Amino acid sequence: MNASFTVIIVILIAAAAILLLTFLGRSRAGKSPKQKKQKDRAVIIREANRRLAQNPRDPEGLTVMGNIYFQDQNWEKAYTAYEILFCLASSTPKIDPFENALRYGIAAIKLNKIPEATKAFVEARKLRRDSFEANYNLGYICYIQKEYEKAITFLKQALVIDPESIPAQKYMGFSMHKAHHFREALKYLKxxxxxxxxxxxxxxxxAECLYETGAQEQALKIFSALSSHPTLGPHAALYSGIIYTQNGQFEKAITEFETGLKHDNLPKELSNDINYKLAAVLIKNQDLGRALSVLKEIQKTTPGYKDVPSLIVRYRELNQNKNLKTYLLSVQSEFTELCKKMVTEFFPGARVKITDIEMYADYSDIVAKVDTSKWTDIVLFRFYRGQGSIGEIPLRDFHARIKDIKAGKGICVAAGVFTDEAKRFIDGRPVYIYDKDQLNKLLNKIE
Structure with missing residues (x-):
């Protein structure tokens, strides 16, 4: 009995000892690596700081601390350490010149110290031309400095080393886009x-690349989707408006331009550009009142912007003169009807029969048989819609046309002026000219 009891006691003590040892072992096993790591890091930092206290340019101390700061992304302190190491690298064999230059460049670029970053990456690339980081970062720096062709050179080499790099693909696309290599840029951007x-x-x-390569429909879909974006929206709306204008969809163009102008904090240059194009499409849409308001707003904020002052003068007059507005801005059918009314106005009381009408880009020709109480003849009328100057050469062409159709005389009407050479040419010839002032008088007689 006593023997059995003694055995039981021994077994219990042994089991308790085993459990205690196991617990202690697990406790040490669980805490040791972390504690050891913290202890090692603390010892390393303390040793590095001791060395740097004795010599602030100690390569080993700077390398250790630079590595710790770099891993912790403490870029200010990492930059300070690697800047000194960069200067020491050429005279200190213990320093890895390539890794040091690379890390110095990365820390510099994180702090937006572009000249220092450039110097570091150039040095790293000299040491290893096949370094992706050196080539990529030099490409990125050239891109932000708007040296797009140089950026393309570096980024091409980076993509040879790592064809799958998305940042390199992205900035290659951006650089080619800015360098106007639109078609090539698309594959990288995609x-x-x-x-x-x-x-x-x-x-x-x-979208810009698609627009520049003629894929306007695809570009328009993207620009329209981006028109409400807080930063890209104004530019996207500007492009959408331009495309709609080119397609003759003036109402949609006006809506897009107005959407662009609704964004907050628009730069003055961009605001002026959108307003200028808005005024142009309003003029095309024959909404001269609104166009004048927009032009006056531009003139108010930026006096003398482009040809705004002369446009205000021109379209203020047109807005007040319906017939002149029709003469200059209406569709071809309305313009032709107005010209036919003017033909009859030239010879009040006569019988006028229009026998032919030919329309061209810059002018329209109307042939009429005029029968008065004193004479009957064929008269050729030419109506120029532009407000520029008409010189001798157009009148020579007009005179030749008069002779071809065997007309007795020709009447040339323009919304602009005739040059002195043109006036001298008609002397002694059956050609009569009516400039803008005479045109206005004629138009005022027409209902």
Whole structure:
């Protein structure tokens, strides 16, 4: 009995000892690596700081601290350490010149110290031309400095080393876009967008490339979708408006331009550009009142912007003279009807029969048989819609046409002026000219 009891006691003590050892072992095993790591880091930092206290340019101490700061992304302190190491690298064999230059460049670019970053990456690339980081970062720096052709050179080398790099694809596309290599840029931008479908800057650059390569319908879809974007929206709306204007969809163009102008904090240059194009499409849409308001707003904020002062003078007059507005801005059918009314106005009381009408880009010709109480003859009328100057050469052409159709005389009407050479040419010839002032008098007689 006593023996059995003694055995039981021994077994219990042994089990308790085993459990205690196991617990202690697990406790040490669980805490040791972390504690050891913290202890090692603390010891390393303390040793490095001791060395730097004795010599602030100690290579080993700077390398250790630079590595720690770099891993912690403490860019200010990492930059300070690697800047000194960069200067020491050429005279200190213990320093890895390539890694040091690369890290110095990365820390510099994180702090927007572009000249220092450039110097560091150039040095790293000298040491290893096949370094992706050196080539990519030099390409990126050239891009932000608007040296797009140089950026393309570096980024091409980066993509040879790592063809799958999305940042390199992205900035290659951006650089080619800015360098006007629009078709080539598209393939890089598409790859970058596949990886970053929410990146609206890539999408906008793609739309510009599509627009410049003639794919206006695709570009318009993207620009329209981006027109409400807080930063890209004004530019996207500007492009949408331009495309709609080119397609003759003036109402939609006006809507897009107005959407662009609704954005807050528009730069004056961009605001002026959108307003100027808005005024132009309002003029095309024959809404001269609104066009004048927009032009006056531009003139108020930026006096002398482009040809705004002369446009205000021109379209103020047109807005007050319906017939002159029709003469200059209406569709071809309305213009032709107005010209036919003017033909009859030239010879009040006569019988006028229009026998032929020919319309051209700059002018229209009307042939009429005029029968008065004193004479009957064929008269050729030419109506110029432009407000520029008409010189001798157009009148020589007009005179030749008079002879070809065997007309007795020709009457040339313009919304602009005739040069002195033109006036001298008609002397002694059956050609009569009516400039803008005479045109206005004629138009005022017409209902």
């Amino acid at each position: 790859r970058a967008l596949e990886a970053e479908p929410e990146d609206r800057e890539i999408l906008f650059a793609m």
